[in-house]
Amino acid sequence: MRKILFPILGLALLLAWPFVAEKIGSPALITLFTRMMILGLAASALNIALGFGGLVSLGHAAFYGIGAYAIGISTTHAISGEPFLGLVSGSNLLIVNVLVAVVVSGMAAAIIGALALRTSGIQFIMITLAFAQMVFFLFLALKAYGGDDGLTFRRRNALFDLNMRDDATFFYVTLGFLLVWLGICARVLHSRFGLLLGGIRQNERRMQAIGVNTFRLKWFAFIISGMGAGLAGALMANLGRFVSPDLMHWTTSGELLIMCVLGGSGTILGPVLGAFALIGLEATLNTWTEHWQAILGPLLVLMVLAFRGGLARIGGRKP
């Protein structure tokens, strides 16, 4: 009962949140919570590789940023009317652009994963970091799409006849994507693939001895994980109507890792809880002092020590 009670309460709170924020006269809280959900989705995507597959990636900001740039580039071409590379016209439709973002980030994950997964441990962490930094510098040098200034577009992508300018509407759209993604994560975790992937995380040698092609399974997990990060990037680009190479800076990968660890890697809801906790703390502390990071660091250490296994495992629960 408790296992489903907390998620249902959380969902009810989120559904009511835009009304609550308007009621208390803080509509900016709607955008803040939208950002939390998007970063929760990105952390949850990383969790497929990290929590389910034991792959500590410090390069997921690359897929997050690629997803965001897919939106920025497609939308910019749709507005200007010029085809991308003279071949494909852009789009202002959210569904089309999200699909493009997910496919492109999945392809990037397939290429990076095919190379990075030939290593393990600290080498894997370093090689994913190196690839992400390469992508970061590539977009930094891409003057056609704003270089280090990034890309700004006026309107959010269209979805049916919804008023996407309205922050509350975009909040619910983001919530919908988050729920679909968490549903996919739950399916993955409880599938044959999930059981074998968990086995690889626990003991790769054992899995090889029963005939599992462990490289292929880890690669699939890395691709799904990259696709999820791309989806989150696509939503973040729409939230701010702005993309820049900062999205794929290595510190973003680090933040996503912290969210997973804080919330509970290997759980379905943990990374989302971690995102809410981290962004919530950041937002609260920086209203108190400009040296908020000096407080946040020790606070995170204390939280990780106090809630071993993450927030999602408090009281022995593993939602």
Next chain:
Amino acid sequence: MSALLVIDDLTKNFGGLRVTDHVCLDLRAGEVHALIGPNGAGKTTLISQIMGELAPDSGAIHLDGVPLGSLSQAARVKRGLARTFQVPQVLGEYTARDNVVAALYARGASANEADQHLARAAMSARADVRVSDLSHGERKQLELAIALATRPRMLLLDEPMAGLGPVESTQMISILQGLRGEMAMLLVEHDMKAVFALADRISVLVYGAIIASGTPQEIQNDPRVREAYLGTGED
């Protein structure tokens, strides 16, 4: 009986140390072939080469006439090779049943088969216990159930009695007796009671080389084996 697994002139060096020295071995379908020898003789290294975990420097391994040379470990398992480990390699966060189910999924089989493999390894009563809560002996039995779930034709057992007490050893011998004839087994073991209870043939490996092969009786009476491994019994 025809040879199921043929090891032909296999050699492996670790730097300057020769751990497998021109080994030739025939393992027949359905037989239990024990491989004995002192610690460091290269018994586990030989199993690792058969499974494809380690690549030999020279020589060949054939399963049913098919060279295993470039086949991956996964491909060898699909062809009917399975192994257990001296130190049990199990999935500690899963239940015993899920460990077996993982092996079934790897083969593309249904999870419903799990109970029959657990039963054959005398693990039915512990099926839903988390592996981290199992004793060493139970983990050894679970390893066997996992290996059986891959439907092996040739089972490579790396010291299945290691670390077991007398009661557990007797149970393990009885479990392995129950599997006799269904699949070939290469039994690497130091426990001579188990070896003589189970083996149809025995090969003795010393410093990476086979110094003798034969029936248990022949091996027991072989002076080279007595000198190198079994002892003369005169002290």
